[in-house]
Amino acid sequence: MIVSRSSASAEEQQGADPRRWKALSVCLVAGFMTLLDVSIVNVALPAIRTGLAAPQSTLQWVVSGYALAFGLVLVPAGRFGDVYGRRTVFVFGVALFTLASAAAGIAADSAWLVAARLVQGVAGGVINPQVSGLIQQLFRGAERGRAFGLLGATIGVSTAIGPLLGGLLIHLGGGHDGWRLVFYVNVPVGILAVVLAYRYIGGGRASRAQPREDAAEGSREKHPREDSRAGTRGSRLRRSMDPVGVLLLGTGLVLVLLPFVEGQQWHGPGRWLLALAGLTVIGVFTAWERRYGRHAQPVVDLSLFRRRSYALGTLLAALYFAGFTAIFFILTLYLQNGLGYSALEAGLATTPFAAGSAAASVLGGRIVTRLGRPLVVGGLLLVGVALGVTALATWLVPGEHVAWATAVPLLLAGLGSGLVISPNQTLTLSEVPVAMAGAAGGVLQTGQRVGAAVGIAAIGSVFFAGVASSHGDHATAFRHALLVTIAFVLAALAVALADVVAARRASHRVPPAEEAATSGSPPAR
Template sequence: MGKVRGPGGRISAPRGRMSGEATALQEQEGADPRRWKALTVCLVAGFMTLLDVSIVNVALPAIRAGLNAPQSDLQWVVSGYALTFGLALIPAGRFGDMHGRRNVFVLGVVLFTLSSAAAGMAGDPTLLVIARLIQGMAGGVLNPQVSGLIQQLFRGAERGRAFGMLGTVIGVSTAIGPLLGGALIQLGGGPDAWRLVFYVNVPIGILAVLLAYRYIRPSARGGRPRESMDPVGVLLLALGVVLLLLPFVEGRQWQGAGRWPTLFTGLVVLAAFVAWERRYGRHHQPVVDLFLFRRRSYALGALLGTLYFAGFTAIFFILTLYLQNGLGYSALEAGLATTPFAAGSAVAAALGGRIVTRLGRALVVAGLLLVAAALGVTELAVRLVPGEHVAWAIALPLLLAGLGSGLVISPNQTLTLSEVPVAMAGTAGGVLQTGQRIGTAVGIAAIGSVFFAEVTSSHGDYATAFRHSLLVAIAFVLVSLVVAVIDVVTARRAGRR
């Protein structure tokens, strides 16, 4: 039973098992035997850069005391990193596609390591801001190479597992940043303890450079090395991204209606960028091949990621403010409160990477439903237990939200990039992460503005401010759920046809 007759009456194994084994052998044939070690190096470096998005939040009070920094400089310590990070992603992805990803990866790690050391040694707020701007740019150079190298090194089910590990890194780094930042400040003690938040990157960066040259093979160039970098397209894109992000990353400092002309100008410049890319792409390779967005999986996946990151990353921003400013938690205690989310995200992302190729975008739908429901329970828990024991009250719902998030980030990354040619992997990854950075900036601005407005109007009621702003985060998650459902329905209709 379970056997079939082959040609000539020979007994052979079941066709399904044979085809599965043959596919696995084909996937491994010609694969780099060091690919998993190379992936580890990439993920460690990527974790380091993504961690710096959130690790600084809990260090801001210490930086303000240590450097006597004004609020405007503290804002740029956070937002400047996000701005230059988003600015570099797409051009760096294209450059890696054209000229080989290992060297661009190493360049990003070296630049990030040096700027981290400079940030740790900064003697005044201006130097710290400059170092953070360079740090962000280095992170933007490095990260597209990671997704590009995964596309290059892995095939089939292995690629799903690799992207699952990348999703774990993305989710956990954002959630665990406050905990690690708080632990380092507690460990250092004194007015200069905040410097450890930056110094910790230096030994990691040095090790990553050495291991990159050992384990990452100098790949054949993914694109066309003699093509132009499309300087007009790069300039229009950079200007459009800056004009679009600036009103959001400077939201608290830039009051009044002055931000809206800048935002509108950014949209106009990005429209001009799209027009230029269409024209330039008729005869040359543009910095962003708009053909990417003709693929339903890529276009909807990029939109879903942008919307989800708008709600997901802002949660830790408002939770840290609530716990530290509203309830007097220490940096370490506030960081510990986010640990359940990070733990759930790590477990689910690893699982999601293994099963996403079987379940597809339906897995993302399930994850988004779980995130929305768990955040709703979190809001209820804060309503019922708004005092100093709130961290215990929200631990279980945050764990469930983390489990849901792990089923969103890494599977969406895998599905979004699944049909992208390897030669365009760096550019596609850069576009995807640029959307995530834009979503993060928009989400923190929108959700943060609700939080601060409520704190002001309620005369310091941080619990109510957290609950109301959390509802805005849930709204972003629900909108991303609508996008995921549209993708599932569209795919099933296409399958029937």
């Protein structure tokens, strides 16, 4: 049976919350605020050092403490939203983030600031899985792709525009206390988000029937037995938060991430014993989840990773964020420390990437349901080539004009990035039942945060080693670090290609009768 696009669209919207787009706007504003604070502080560090007389070791925790706390709570916060209602958890997270931002702004010393940043990170980790969970809950079909496209634009723009906005606020506030505006700007935005969340976001949880409806949306990989188990687990989901699993996962993540976030302060091979211990704890966590999942809903349902699109999409996101996030880290260091750019000038240099990412993310969200994973492959190819041209531009046009030379290749890299982040998120979560959307989104975003921490540590180490060995040649160090970034992008590309090949092989094994019956479903990925 052939279903027209207009009738399919009408079917998707039947019974949908009429406030869903306004609710999405509130979610995106809050998500933008939390993700912006990952990168906006980088350009404020010199001003914080001056204003608070903070040592370098403490400044490292202003950045890494936020990222560590953020990644630590994503999965349990996603589960909590699945169980007790996403609006309630979302509002709590936004309120906590707003209070922590105000506390950071009035910080009297560096220890106070670090403590406020840790609380900010926790609040950010509470908010973000609710955003992806609410998109799963409120939208269906092509509309969901467009919603994730807007989320992808938010992720890309917030990460890339952070240095620019931070530089502008410091310029307006002055060199001594201008950094405080970086935190104060969150306060009115957070208050507004709390008010609008109560107005536009429904308070109910996803119904128990929804997981089956969502799981039946057209995937050829799903089986009725899996959907039945998902529904049965959903009924038990409200009885337990799996505290042992939460503790094991949190301990494992801290042990794995700590050597990376402390990489510039903690030298020597001893720190990698922590990472090894963390991997061991995560192994124990996996065994516990399998055992616990026999009689109750675990914090991470490992059956999710039997879905190819989810398993490969999560791996792809971790690898891509390892390279993507580090671009702005090493570019800002090169421009400010190597070429003497101001915070505002360094921020302006990242604007082309932000503009390209925003435009392509919206487009990618609209066409991902038609093109599937090949769209992500094309985006990754464009990012890899554009970063190679960026490295070439810094070699051909050294010196103070390098920002002009890199503008076009960074714009192209941003366009490619927009075709990676939001389409990959849409495809990765496309087969996840709504009742598990928060925890599944939390796992996906944890992978992104772990990837970002590993990438910044690895690429930053190459950059700093290059500066030291070349006696201050920041341009050469930047190019060498950019090659490592490209390697992460190519690794993500290999994962995307593996998914495309596997999807095509699976489609060839589908009997003709079954293929005809699923002709109205999204394309195989």
